[in-house]
Amino acid sequence: MSIRRFYIDNFKTLVDFHLPPLPHVLGAFTCLVGLNGAGKSSVLQAFDLLGHLATGDVEDWLRQREWEKSDLTSRFLKRQLINFELEFDLPSVGPVEWKGAFNTSLLRCTAESVRVDGGDVLRIGEDHLKVATGPWSPPLLYPLLGLDYHGSTLSFLKTEKLHPALHALREHATRLRSLDMLSPQSMRRRAKDGTHIGYGGERLSAFLHALPRHGQQQLLRSLQRFYPQLADWSTKALRAGWKDLRVSEQYPDANGKPLETAARHINDGLLRVLAVLSQFGSAAAADDAPVLSPPAPRACLLLDEIENGINPELMQRLVEALLEADRQIIITTHSPLVLNYLPDDFAREAVILLYRNPDGYTRSVRLFDLPSARERLRLLGPGEVFVDIPLRDVPAEAAALPVPPPP
Incomplete structure (x- = not known):
C-alpha cells in the first residue's frame, strides 16, 4: 500500500498544497528540496498529523511537539478547518481516497469520507456516520450526537470488522511517522x-x-x-x-x-x-x-534532512539503502551530494522542489520539469544542477509552466 497523492489546505504555509504537483503521483522514493523556510519540514509534519488523526491522539501529538492548537492553521487565512485528501493505492482493492476537514478547535474531523472506486465506504452525514461493512452487507449508522472522539472517526472504529479498505487505510495511516526531530542527544537516552x-x-x-x-x-x-x-x-x-x-x-x-x-x-x-x-x-x-x-x-517513512551528522563518504551507501528499502520513503535534504547519487532518470521523477509563491504559500514543482534544470541535466549531475540554478528565480519559472490537466 503506497501513497499516490496528498493534498492539504490551511496547515502552516501549506495552503491549497498538492504533493506531488498535479497530475503526477508519488513513487517509492521522493526527495524534497528547497530553500530554508520553503515548507519541507511542514510537509512531513502534515503527514504526521494525518497519522495521529487516525489514532485519535492529537492532544498527545501537540504536547510532544510543544505546540498549541493555533500553531496548526495558516497565518495567511482566518479559518479553523484544515482540509486534507490522501489517496492510497491498495493492491487488493484499488485507489482509496481519504478526505476530511479537521476542526482545530474541536480537535476532530467534522467532515470525513473514504471512497473506493468512486463509492463511499465511510462518510459523515448531517446527523450520522455511515460505514460500509462489506460489498454485500448493509452499512452501519452511528448517530453523531452520541460520538465523542478526537481526530478521525477511524480512531474509534473496529475496522477489522468493516470494509477491508477501511482496515487497510487505518493500519497504514496509524503507522505514518515523521522523524523530523531526530537528535543524537535524544537517541542516547x-x-x-x-x-x-x-x-x-x-x-x-x-x-x-x-x-x-x-x-x-x-x-x-x-x-x-x-x-x-x-x-x-x-x-x-x-x-x-x-x-x-x-x-x-x-x-x-x-x-x-x-x-x-x-x-x-x-x-x-x-x-x-x-x-x-x-x-x-x-x-x-x-x-x-x-x-x-x-x-x-x-507505512511511508518520513525523514528530515537525511544528511545531518553523516560523513559524505557514507552518503552513497545511505542513499542506496533508501532506494532499496522495503517501503515508501519521503526525505528532505539540503545536500547536493544526496541528489548526485540518484540516477538521472530516477531524479527526474523523484526530486520535488518546494518554494514560496508571492503570497507566501508553499508550492511544489518537479525540479527537472523546470526548463533551466532540465537543460543543465544534459551536462551536470542532479546535485550539481541543484547548486547551479538560482532557487530564488524558481517561482517565476514555475508559474510559466503549462497548467496540467486535472487527473
Whole structure:
C-alpha cells in the first residue's frame, strides 16, 4: 500500500498544497528540496498529523511537539478547518481516497469520507456516520450526537470488522511517522518502552531491544556496510525496565576485549544511521536477508534532512539503502551530494522542489520539469544542477509552466 497523492489546505504555509504537483503521483522514493523556510519540514509534519488523526491522539501529538492548537492553521487565512485528501493505492482493492476537514478547535474531523472506486465506504452525514461493512452487507449508522472522539472517526472504529479498505487505510495511516526531530542527544537516552523510536529517537534503545533476533542480526549486517569496524551492538534491560544501548568495535581494549562504548559516547553519525536503518531493514544487507520489521503494513517513512551528522563518504551507501528499502520513503535534504547519487532518470521523477509563491504559500514543482534544470541535466549531475540554478528565480519559472490537466 503506497501513497499516490496528498493534498492539504490551511496547515502552516501549506495552503491549497498538492504533493506531488498535479497530475503526477508519488513513487517509492521522493526527495524534497528547497530553500530554508520553503515548507519541507511542514510537509512531513502534515503527514504526521494525518497519522495521529487516525489514532485519535492529537492532544498527545501537540504536547510532544510543544505546540498549541493555533500553531496548526495558516497565518495567511482566518479559518479553523484544515482540509486534507490522501489517496492510497491498495493492491487488493484499488485507489482509496481519504478526505476530511479537521476542526482545530474541536480537535476532530467534522467532515470525513473514504471512497473506493468512486463509492463511499465511510462518510459523515448531517446527523450520522455511515460505514460500509462489506460489498454485500448493509452499512452501519452511528448517530453523531452520541460520538465523542478526537481526530478521525477511524480512531474509534473496529475496522477489522468493516470494509477491508477501511482496515487497510487505518493500519497504514496509524503507522505514518515523521522523524523530523531526530537528535543524537535524544537517541542516547535510556527508554522503557518503544513500539517506534519516537520523533527525536528518544525511544531508540527500547525499540531496538524489542526487535526479534533475526532483525537484530540483519541490522548489524546493515550497519557493518557503513562501519566495518563494528563488531556488535546490544541492548540491556536495567532495573525498573530501562533499556541501555551499547556498541562494540573490533579494536581491542586494555584487556584485549572488543572495545565497548555506551550510548552516551556513541558518535552522532552512527546513531543516525542506526535509527534510519532500524526503520526499514535495508535490503542491501544481503540478498537473502529476512526483513527487519515484524510482518505489518509498511507505512511511508518520513525523514528530515537525511544528511545531518553523516560523513559524505557514507552518503552513497545511505542513499542506496533508501532506494532499496522495503517501503515508501519521503526525505528532505539540503545536500547536493544526496541528489548526485540518484540516477538521472530516477531524479527526474523523484526530486520535488518546494518554494514560496508571492503570497507566501508553499508550492511544489518537479525540479527537472523546470526548463533551466532540465537543460543543465544534459551536462551536470542532479546535485550539481541543484547548486547551479538560482532557487530564488524558481517561482517565476514555475508559474510559466503549462497548467496540467486535472487527473
